[in-house]
Amino acid sequence: MSSFPDYYKILGVSKNANQDEIRQAYKIQSLKTHPDRLAKANPAEKKAATEQFQAVADAYYMLSDATRRREYDDLYASRGPQDRTSEPGSSANFFNTFASMFGGGTPSAGAQSPPGAAGEQPDADHVFADVFEDLLRPEVQRHAPWWAWLGAICGAGLGFIIANIPGLMVGAYAGNRLGAVRDAKGKSVAAVFSQLGGGQKAEILRALAAKVLGAAASQF
Structure with missing residues (x-):
């Protein structure tokens, strides 16, 4: 494989980042790249945002679990800096080539594996809803x-x-x-959020961004 996804760079964290830092970085990057925030985007912009959003979800899926992260790090170490990239397309290629290696593992505290068979590329929307469940629930209930x-x-x-x-x-x-x-009854936060209209999703995402990005800014 000519390009190897640098999930640390995609999330904007160091290779020594702990789980809390990875989770916080995912929150920030997923809100910045969520395609439903681009209400007036053209098809090309929407496609690019969707690919970036998926790559961010892939990065979190890989690095939020201790077992998957250790196996990923072994591959990461075998690649030179010239082979690593933060381009989102490299993530899809990575899963096509190596995903069968990463079906195991137990999510660490606060992290959840998205639904799907072992070895499948994670569902970015479900990863997002899992991580943001506590913040999404009151917003979803208010809108639906x-x-x-x-x-x-x-x-x-x-x-x-x-x-x-x-x-x-x-x-x-x-x-x-x-x-x-x-x-x-019988509906997860992810299911309800996915059924909302584009305008409602954009409003919720703006509210989440104000909370998460504002909190992140106050730490510096």
Whole structure:
């Protein structure tokens, strides 16, 4: 393979970075490269951002697990500096060539392997949702109460028919709670986030960027 992905350079960390530094670097780089932030991008720009976002996810997947990282480091050491690159296309080639070596391993604290069979290139959207789950959950719940609102409207109408204004209030509350159960039932944060519209995703990503990038800036 002529080019070898330098996952340390892709994440912007040193080779001696600890797990917390790798996780924080992933948060920063994934927010900078997430294609859904580019609402007005042309197809070429969107494609480039998607490739970079995938490469960042690949880097986190490889370096966030102690076993995978050790195996990657062995390959990394066998490549000269001239063979290593931060170009995103090199990551896809790497997985096509070496991914079968990296099916094992147990995620370290705070890191999760994305779904998929051993040896597959990770799903970048699921990696993102796993890492950002705590920050995404309130944003997703705020943006996607479809059944809660529909339940409130239907309950209010039925309650008004039965008992006028008091019935409307009770029916709206009951319908809202039943709808909220349906909103949450059996859906992961990743699934709900993926179903949001482009504008809603962009708004959530801007909010996450303000929190994460602002916190990162305050550390320097």
